Amino acid sequence: MALYQALLNGLLIGGVYALISIGLTLVFGVMDIVNFAQGEFLMIGMFLAFFAHQLFGLDPLVASVGAGLLVFALGVLVERVIIDPIIEAPPLAQIFATVGLSIVLSNAAAAAFGNEYHGVTTPYGAVSVPLPGAHLSLSYLLAFACAAVAASLLYLFLNWTDLGRAMRATAQNRNAAVLLGINPRAMYMLAFGLGVGLAGFAGAVILPYTVAYPAIGSQFVLIMYTVVVLGGLGSVRGAAVAGLVIGVVQSVSTVFLATELQNLVVFVIFVAALILVPGGVLQNVRLRRA
Amino acid sequence: MSDSVAPSLSVPSRRGRRGAEVALALALLALLLAAPFYVGTEFALRIATLCCLFGTMSLGWNLLGGYANQISLGHAVFFAVGAYTTGLLEIDLHVTPWLGIPAGMGLAVLVGIGIGIPTFRLAGHYFALGTLALLQIGDILFTYYRQFTGGTLGLTLPILGYRPEMFSFKYPIWYFYVAAGMMVGALLASRLVLRSGLGYRLRAIKENPLAAQLAGIDLLRTKLTALAISAAVVAAGGGFYLQFIQFIDPDSAFSFQTSINMALFAIIGGVNSWWGPALGAMLLVPLSEYTSLQLTGRLAPLGPLAYGLLLILVILLRPRGLAEWLLRLWERLWRSPA
Numbered sequence: 001m002a003l004y005q006a007l008l009n010g011l012l013i014g015g016v017y018a019l020i021s022i023g024l025t026l027v028f029g030v031m032d033i034v035n036f037a038q039g040e041f042l043m044i045g046m047f048l049a050f051f052a053h054q055l056f057g058l059d060p061l062v063a064s065v066g067a068g069l070l071v072f073a074l075g076v077l078v079e080r081v082i083i084d085p086i087i088e089a090p091p092l093a094q095i096f097a098t099v100g101l102s103i104v105l106s107n108a109a110a111a112a113f114g115n116e117y118h119g120v121t122t123p124y125g126a127v128s129v130p131l132p133g134a135h136l137s138l139s140y141l142l143a144f145a146c147a148a149v150a151a152s153l154l155y156l157f158l159n160w161t162d163l164g165r166a167m168r169a170t171a172q173n174r175n176a177a178v179l180l181g182i183n184p185r186a187m188y189m190l191a192f193g194l195g196v197g198l199a200g201f202a203g204a205v206i207l208p209y210t211v212a213y214p215a216i217g218s219q220f221v222l223i224m225y226t227v228v229v230l231g232g233l234g235s236v237r238g239a240a241v242a243g244l245v246i247g248v249v250q251s252v253s254t255v256f257l258a259t260e261l262q263n264l265v266v267f268v269i270f271v272a273a274l275i276l277v278p279g280g281v282l283q284n285v286r287l288r289r290a
Numbered sequence: 291m292s293d294s295v296a297p298s299l300s301v302p303s304r305r306g307r308r309g310a311e312v313a314l315a316l317a318l319l320a321l322l323l324a325a326p327f328y329v330g331t332e333f334a335l336r337i338a339t340l341c342c343l344f345g346t347m348s349l350g351w352n353l354l355g356g357y358a359n360q361i362s363l364g365h366a367v368f369f370a371v372g373a374y375t376t377g378l379l380e381i382d383l384h385v386t387p388w389l390g391i392p393a394g395m396g397l398a399v400l401v402g403i404g405i406g407i408p409t410f411r412l413a414g415h416y417f418a419l420g421t422l423a424l425l426q427i428g429d430i431l432f433t434y435y436r437q438f439t440g441g442t443l444g445l446t447l448p449i450l451g452y453r454p455e456m457f458s459f460k461y462p463i464w465y466f467y468v469a470a471g472m473m474v475g476a477l478l479a480s481r482l483v484l485r486s487g488l489g490y491r492l493r494a495i496k497e498n499p500l501a502a503q504l505a506g507i508d509l510l511r512t513k514l515t516a517l518a519i520s521a522a523v524v525a526a527g528g529g530f531y532l533q534f535i536q537f538i539d540p541d542s543a544f545s546f547q548t549s550i551n552m553a554l555f556a557i558i559g560g561v562n563s564w565w566g567p568a569l570g571a572m573l574l575v576p577l578s579e580y581t582s583l584q585l586t587g588r589l590a591p592l593g594p595l596a597y598g599l600l601l602i603l604v605i606l607l608r609p610r611g612l613a614e615w616l617l618r619l620w621e622r623l624w625r626s627p628a
Contacts, residue, residue: 103598
């Protein structure tokens with residue numbers, strides 16, 4: 001029974017992991033940049049939803065769209081100022097530019113809002129939906145639904161709009177895309193904005209069942225990378241599936257293992273996936289990126 | 291830019307530059323070693339000691355991260371191995387840290403090889419991600435196996451009084467000189483590696499791994515050698531840290547911050563330079579210690595915030611680091627009358 005319950009919870013939480021990771025994999029697929037600050041954009045989304053609730057009484061799920069858009073705008077600005085100059089730089093500069101960004105964002109939030117936990121109370125926060133043999137938390141269910149809608153919209157955007165196709169073309173072959181008249185720098189701006197905007201949106205929808213604090217981004221960091229690597233770097237569909245898988249693995253492993261070991265399984269899967277992907281991770285990127 | 295105008299000029303200037311580099315590094319080292327004569331307080335001496343400690347670790351990180359561009363975000367693992375080996379040997383078996391620190395270095399070399407063989411299959415960002423995950427795994431395991439490591443309670447060294455043979459000194463100045471000796475050793479290692487065949491191979495890997503392989507360089511072996519030296523240097527730092535601070539727990543041992551600091555000092559000082567990482571530590575450790583003293587409560591995050599901003603600014607504006615910039619200044623100073 002506990003296993004069944006853990007499985008359901010894992011799936012619901014995994015939906016949100018999937019959404020955050022889709023943002024990360026999009027940025028990676030289009031720009032070849034691993035954004036070490038993705039978790040901090042999630043944190044900003046949470047705080048935006050928190051203040052929307054405090055100041056205007058908005059429900060986090062309603063505020064999530066606005067939070068996503070604001071984080072999108074911030075992402076475009078960050079791309080212009082910090083990412084664009086280092087897009088061709090060696091990995092050292094790329095890694096530490098986004099690591100620096102994550103340090104700046106989390107500490108700026110700590111200075112502005114303090115290190116306390118910021119949570120909101122919603123009418124559905126404590127409601128649970130009875131199922132045969134288990135029960136679902138309504139806030140998990142709603143967060144999952146929002147994540148599923150956002151992921152579906154992104155999927156439609158990438159497959160059915162010219163802009164989305166142009167973005168995929170840039171991911172597949174930058175030079176060929178340029179020859180077709182696509183401006184890659186505009187695509188980078190858009191991809192980075194979208195990637196972090198999704199994290200901001202996800203931050204807002206999980207606020208009803210968790211709390212916002214400046215360092216929360218670091219909680220999600222390795223889970224996101226695990227999902228992205230498992231799903232195939234740069235693959236949106238892969239990240240969606242892998243997000244659900246990791247949610248379930250994490251949730252189910254708490255049934256069998258001590259609480260301290262909760263994330264150990266996830267990290268071990270991560271290292272194993274990194275190392276054992278056949279043909280090496282890099283080749284896999286080229287094949288799967290479409 | 292100006293030194294590459296004519297090839298005939300650039301050869302002697304390069305030799306001159308090497309001399310200038312040694313002179314500059316020695317001047318800075320002298321400034322640091324003389325610290326006890328001009329710092330008045332015990333707090334300042336403590337900062338000077340920490341400068342040497344973090345300088346050592348940053349130099350160690352740079353052997354792999356800077357010279358070969360293999361960015362490890364998990365080097366705190368070696369720091370932890372050094373600290374825990376020294377501590378457990380002293381507490382459980384009463385082994386003197388003078389032997390415990392070398393033991394920790396040796397163990398770190400083994401751990402490094404064990405980590406390196408699988409993870410060196412990964413390139414660029416993936417290597418960074420893999421090493422980051424190892425750091426988290428280490429933290430979880432050391433917290434969980436508490437009967438062995440003390441768990442979250444950590445290790446606290448016994449107070450021994452004046453027992454120099456057990457690494458327990460009467461005056462703080464002795465810790466400073468031991469740390470300074472350690473950093474001089476790391477500087478020598480850093481310069482030797484840079485000027486050796488290993489250094490050339492590492493730079494070849496940094497420029498173009500495929501071309502390096504075609505030129506007959508054994509990539510795995512070269513990287514493992516650098517990792518082994520790097521791990522040993524960082525582990526020495528970990529062992530010293532435990533003796534100096536007297537306490538370690540999994541969160542401080544496997545801290546992402548420690549990993550980042552090693553890289554940060556190297557990047558700000560200059561990753562292509564054999565003394566740049568030490569320069570970075572000499573500038574940033576005092577900055578961070580003083581700001582954490584001055585800024586408390588709500589203002590405390592401003593210190594790390596400034597750190598992060600500085601990191602981004604150096605990457606965007608001075609990607610070659612401050613050592614290179616100082617050298618340019620130095621050259622301009624000497625040449626300007628001509």
